[in-house]
Amino acid sequence: MDYHLKTDAPDRVPSDCLVLGCYEERKWPTTLGALEERLADSIVKLAKRDHFEGKVGETLLINPLDGVEGARCERLLLLGLGKREALDIAKIRKGLVAAVKALRDSKAKNAALWLPELSIGERVLDARATVRLAVEIIESGTYRFARLKKEADDKPVRLGAVTFVIEKAHKAAAERGVREGEAIAYGMRLARDLANLPGNVCTPTYLGTEAAKLMGDHPALKVEVLDETQLEALRMGAFLSVAKGSRQPPRLIIMEYHGGPAKAKPVVLIGKGLTFDAGGISLKPAANMDEMKYDMCGGASVIGVLAAVEKLQLPLNVIGLVPASENLPDGNANKPGDVVESMAGLTIEILNTDAEGRLLLCDALTYAKRYNPAAVIDIATLTGACIVALGRHPSGLMGNHDALCEALLQAGERCWDRVWRLPLWDEYQEQLKSNFADLANIGGPDGGAITAGCFLSRFAKDFPWAHVDIAGTAWKTGQDKGATGRPVPLLMQYLIEGVA
Template sequence: MEYSIKSDSPAKLSSDCLVLGLYLKRKLCPTTAAMDEALGGLLSRLLKRDDMEGKPGQTLLISHLPEGKIERILLVGLGKREELDAANYRKALAAAAKSLKESGAKSAHVALPEAEVGSHGLPWKTRQIVEILESAFYRFTQLKQDPNNGKPPRLAKVCFLTASPDQGAETELGISQGKAIASGMNLARDLANLPGNICTPTYLAEEAEKLAKHHKKLKAKILDESELEELGMGSFLSVSRGSRQPAKLIVLEYHGAPAKTKPYVLVGKGLTFDAGGISLKPAANMDEMKYDMCGGASVIATLGVVAELGLPLNVVGLVPASENLPDGNANKPGDIVTSMAGLTIEILNTDAEGRLILCDTLTYAKRYDPVAVIDVATLTGACIVALGRHPSAILSNDDALCAALTSAGEKAWDRVWRLPLWDEYQEQLKSNFADIANIGGPDGGTITAACFLSRFAKDFKWAHVDIAGTAWKSGADKGATGRPVPLLSQYLIDRAA
């Protein structure tokens, strides 16, 4: 989608659709009031006639206007002016995007960023519109014979209206951040929505290499199984033993700061398909286990966002990619494997494989002497039981890192909720035969999974983000969400600032 900025009277515009806001009890935003006056009070009369009060998410599309160059006006309710927060603003934007999509408009002029949304500035308000519009118009059509399904989306141009030319720079910042993050989310969606027979570990590695070729400051390195074996990654390699697809460790390095500057390291679980191994999953909804690589897809996509924005940081993305399938050579319950860190692991459940590939990757991350390490993974179904599908779970060995990620999540509206990482939970991982068991029983599954990973993250500041409930949607809207690309991107934008 093409974005631009204009500072002009709304009555002078030529547009397929003018998107204007109003507060509860039909209190018009400044641009809406100006347009209402230019139309002789038409908007006010129509609002009263159709009984639209301006509740958050209410919309009224006016398709028949007096002669002029504006074909449609979309009025969007924002709720009480003094209570307009991020949640209600985004609710209104989602409703506006849906109405725009259905309207058939090819272009739109949007004045919604003039609304006051708590302490959020113009860049944030503009960025939200770009992200929500791009998300609303996203479709996965790569594998369909008729990609457009007979009805291609028409909206191609969006112009932001500003009160004065002085607001241009802030609006442009919001557009650039929004476009980069939305593009990253769409890349993560595309990779995750691909089926397992196409998006294999090798395919994922090739896509990472393609991304690196597009950005001069981004370099890709792919480690194959022989190299992983030399490193002693026995835990990681044990997961791919049941698959005919070779495992890969994808390494993406972004250099935006001097070489001696310590990097931030992002680690993403890249299980391109997870059948559970010998501990086979139930057949129902197993197709959704292609989404077990959403963490890896998000890390690859976030490196793309960082490169697109040119952030003055050094960032490393590590994605252990594998399949987890049943086979005569696959891990068996009771098997004991040796991790790169030297710790032996008793595999009590082969479906708890994500931690087996992540633990060796966390050990590998130590070589970068990182400022902090953040891993993201669709790790536990227990996370959905605990928190539902609104926030991701976060667990960390560092309060400041956890607070920074929580703050970034609030800004990006890609929120996280902290769970405890107490030593008492470590007791559940005791094994009679190895240094550690790979599961801790039915209680506190999300926490004990993070406790397992914490054993391999003692030498650096570390946070674990469990995205099992937020990485994709089921049902009629089935598909990847692109989360937590906004969270990770915002965290790094904050660090750059």
Template sequence: MKFSIKSENPEKQRSACVVVGVFEPRKLTDAALAMDKISNGYIGGILHSGDMEGKTGSALVLHNVPNTLCERILLVGLGKEGEFGDKGYRDAVRTAFKTLHETGAADAALFLTGIPTEKRDNAWKISQTVIVAMESIYRFDRLKSKVEENKPRLREVNLGIMNSGNQAELAANEVAMQQGLAIAEGMNLAKDLGNLAPNICTPTYLAEQAAGLAKTYKLKVTILEEKDMENLGMGSLLAVARGSRQPAKLVVLEYWGRAKKDKPVVLVGKGITFDTGGISLKPAAEMDEMKYDMCGAASVLGTITAIARMRLPINLVGIIPTTENMPGGNATKPGDVVTSMSGQTIEILNTDAEGRLILCDALTYAERYDPETVIDIATLTGACVIALGHVATGLLSNDEELAEELMHASSQAADRAWRLPLWDDYQEQLKSNFADIANIGGRAAGTITAACFLSRFTKKYRWAHLDIAGTAWKSGKEKGATGRPVPLLTQFLVGRTMKKTL
């Protein structure tokens, strides 16, 4: 889908469809008023006849509107004006594109960005529009023998800005559009990797994808094999891999957008390409969704893609520990004690708490980059789904400023996160009679104790943990990877570059 930004009025558009908004009850936005005026009150008459109230999620397509140059007008319900905010705007855009795809329109001019939204400028709305639009055309059909033929016809979208001749604003809008496209591309990669069948998306496949990205964007890639990890003392990571015939990998991608003397941000993504639970076997129901247990790794690759496409002036390293977690004659058992790369010993009480076991060695490996900040991303705990549902990503950190930065980025990106405590009080639950630390702390506060476990390996740098167990994918009829938290991470890194230039 091709996007452009034009500073024009809606009544001058020769588009296949002009999209304008309507508040409840039947209140026209400025762009809708302009179209109503040129049509001599035709739109207002339709509304007052009861065809549309302007409720959220509603839409009405009008054909052959008098005196207009466009083929059709799409009215999109915005809900109550006083309640219109971030979610309302994204919902309106989502409704607009869903309806557009149901028409025969090959191009459209959207006049939604000019609708006032508290604390949001046109640049924010343009970026969000592009992301939502690209989400509307995402399809994962590469594993089907017959591809769906009735794909959307919409090919070109003009983001209309009324009465804007400010060159600085136009430039900011153009940057926002490109950022939206980059984020959408990164999200699509993360979705594709998550949605792939686990017999295809293996640790080796993830390593190959990283190598492909390195070639495309001229990045440095390093792929450590099991022998390399053994030499480094990564006993915790390798313990998880013991039950699988697929070889584990540690994948490192490096993007250097600034001088190498500047410390990098390091992203560490959990890459369990399939999680049976190991000897602590999971229930059969919905176990197929455990192919999504590598969505942390996918989000790292997606974020690096977005950053590389934007050529962002920042140093970024992605570290992906990846393996399957399988039962087998050589698999790790509950009660086993392993030694991590840090030298700390771990009593494995539950082999289904494997994500933290591969992450802890990757977090220790991250020390060699002398990082400015480290963020790990993982589908880590079912407890996070219970606590926050499928709306917000769990955030825990050992640094107040970093946590605030990430929370701000989540708000700016419309990719929600919520902070949970990381108090030392919770560390008591991880005590072991036989090792330095146990890999689980019981049912109570499971998300927090998992992060407490990881915090034992992050003493040498500023660190944050994102638990995406509830946000990385959807179940049911809309089953599929979401691409989150690529928007949050990318926005965080964009914010970092803005700080550098101030």
């Protein structure tokens, strides 16, 4: 998608379609200049005729604009934003999503977008944030994964360019918003492309190869992929045990970006990279098991974030770790009751082989210590229990550092990739006791998302740490099945704010 900025009057910007944001009860924007004068009466009549009220996400396409002297847009799309006094980022998102769908259906090749000044309570959502949000939504709304299809898409996306109509005073902020939005959307697209690939294509080896290829387009990225022999030398016994049931060898993908001072502590991101998870000996039910190719969405998001960070050349140091494996049943696979030793030296009784993600992550958390990190954030499609607790709207958040968790909470609110914090009380730790090892890999049927976080916390005592469970947010199921690219926006917002 090509993005442009114009400071002309909206009606003077050439486009197939001009998107005009308006508030409920037909309160049209007041800064439209000549366009408002010429079209106000006609717009009101058409709005009344078609019962357009300006409610959130409501759209009305006026097509074509015949006989309007001087107008350089062929169509006008009215976009409802609801009541001005009730406007918030959720309503803005809903409106923009509806606008992208209407533009896609209109077959417009290019569009101009003008929104009124957006106030959210006492805080103004400035041009930078608005444009960044719009770019993310446009890219997500026009995303298609057709790589494995032989036949052409029957509904191709024609929209190829969007012009943001802004005031001159906001041009610098809007330009920054475009750059950030494009980088975040790029990271999301990369994460979605990797996650949407089937498990027979996207193996641990493939994931490592694709990560390494990024060095060609991102010279500030350094990527190293450790193989099974190197993992054995590191004594990553928990991680390696998960791969024993698969013919695909495990890989640890290490991505380094050094954009900050050499002595500055890095932020370490760890993404679970289960390229397919059948549950091992504790086999999953057959229904919807195909969606277990998405068990590597945490790893895909880390790869996407590192690429986006490099694209923006953020002035900080970021490390990405992606432990990648498959989890399949086999004569050599982990068995319930087996005891393995982690890189940290703690022994783990495996009571359920389908609780394997934490076995990868615990060794990666131990590995992260060598970077003397400022903060460590792990991202994983870790527990179905998180979906039971929170549904599919927010991701789950746990951690041992209140300031880090609060920063992630606030970042999620600002970019609307939200998280909700769950407790890591000592009472939950009791559920991980084992008669035969230092700890068990599950804590029973109660509080499964929290006990998974408690398990990881045992390996994160030496640094500020947060755990983001994306089991309910990493992909959509049903008719709209596909990866979402979350939580790339959350992590990028957190990193951008850290250097703002």
